[in-house]
């Protein structure tokens with residue numbers, strides 16, 4: 001009976017993944033077309049605004065100064081649109097994973113080394129509890145770095161007054177587990193159901209693509225990601241990456 005229930009749950013999960021993959025493939029191809037249509041006029045705007053800006057800078061008139069500040073606003077908005085487009089494409093594009101057997105500790109080291117200067121300036125201590133004999137996993141290091149970076153940046157942003165980010169790795173059956181533990185704000189009950197949604201953000205300048213992108217990359221590796229959190233105490237994101245060839249057996 002228990003076996004049957006487990007098998008059914010696995011089947012449902014596989015079905016869900018297949019549906020999601022199909023949906024994302026569709027979204028990806030739509031996005032490609034749309035992005036192409038938007039990108040060219042945007043770069044025309046970008047270029048012409050720059051030319052206008054250069055022309056107006058040569059003039060001393062009051063009008064020119066006023067126009068310059070308007071152009072600055074327009075250029076800022078164009079830049080923002082370009083960024084939104086890039087973020088969306090990063091999320092929606094289909095990637096062919098370049099898989100290699102690697103030690104996840106090394107990938108994490110790179111991400112954390114990159115974050116350390118900015119984090120320590122903001123009073124965030126980063127500590128590593130890496131398993132010395134971590135099994136290698138078949139991963140796309142570049143893609144995985146992006147996923148880890150998104151999680152680590154969120155942790156950093158959740159600790160505006162400083163705190164601690166602890167990253168643990170360990171061997172578990174059929175894979176490796178990574179925990180990202182922060183002592184930040186935590187996530188409210190109200191926000192929690194939405195954090196994986198595309199474009200959900202509780203931040204003023206957030207796009208809301210960080211976590212959906214991270215999750216997508218981890219699921220492309222047939223891994224999982226989950227969250228535990230307590231308001232005022234902190235948050236822990238737990239990632240599982242399979243190491244066995246029969247990756248679906250997790």
Ligand SMILES: Nc1ncnc2c1ncn2[C@@H]1O[C@H](COP(=O)(O)OP(=O)(O)OP(=O)(O)O)[C@@H](O)[C@H]1O
Nearest residue numbers: 154155158186195201202203206207208209210211
């Ligand atoms: N470690 C964390 N601590 C507290 N809240 C978090 C943490 N990680 C994610 N969140 C919550 O989940 C939301 C979604 O995160 P996500 O990374 O997708 O978007 P974002 O960080 O708001 O914007 P972006 O990553 O696109 O710049 C965040 O706005 C925040 O409310």
Ligand SMILES: [Mg+2]
Nearest residue numbers: 150154210211
């Ligand atoms: Mg984020």
